[in-house]
Amino acid sequence: MHADLAARAVDARELMDDPGADRGMLERTYRLFRIVNAVVSRPGAVYRRDVRPRARAGQVRILDVGAGGGDLCRVLARHLARDRLDADITALDADERATAWAAAQDGGLGVTYRCALVAELVRAGEAFDIVLSNHLLHHLSPAGLQEMLADTRRLAAPRGLVAHHDIARGRTAYALFAAGTWPFAANLLAGSFIRDDGLTSIRRSYTTDELAAVAPPGWTVRRGVPARLELRWEQDDAGS
């Protein structure tokens, strides 16, 4: 399978973003995000590094932007409950189809599912100790990215953290995802957008250098495995 990965495929569209997308396929895609994220997004590492240390200091407010099916919020909620730590978690998505589906999966974990744009939360004066996103940045236009970074930074409480996690575009990531999902295309992944949209996502994603080049001052880009990147802003003691 050949794809031009030299530059971001900014005009490529993900099928799940189509307002007319088949609802059954869309919901199966939300359901399967849990498996994809367990393999590539390492939510346990996010919990241990960024969430647990802050939660040990007192109740934390966590916002997941572009939460999709909400599985990362539910993983964090389960870890926090297991460690008897207190948190208020909001799974935010601009797509009502995502928040409606995600809310029905909560199972008593107490995550809040909300359909809104981050700008609305900024206007409402909300503040969060930890603002996260996963696989969101590559969905945004260049202007949308800048707005997202400005708004998520505004939502950070004193000593707050903003961490946007995404795929890093590259040949290896594309080849591994194509090969790794191929055996499941006709069974586990059938009737979902996971394989098609996953490949499109990698084509739309940034490289570490590209993201560093467009990130405003104060943000840092970290490269992770497998083919991951993180755009991070943390308030320092001086409050900047």
Ligand SMILES: C[S@@+](CC[C@H](N)C(=O)[O-])C[C@H]1O[C@@H](n2cnc3c(N)ncnc32)[C@H](O)[C@@H]1O
């Ligand atoms: C690929 S999904 C990722 C879902 C989830 N974070 C995960 O990792 O499984 C991207 C999600 O971002 C949402 N989204 C896209 N642009 C958004 C925006 N500007 N504000 C909030 N959500 C947005 C989409 O509706 C979609 O549910």
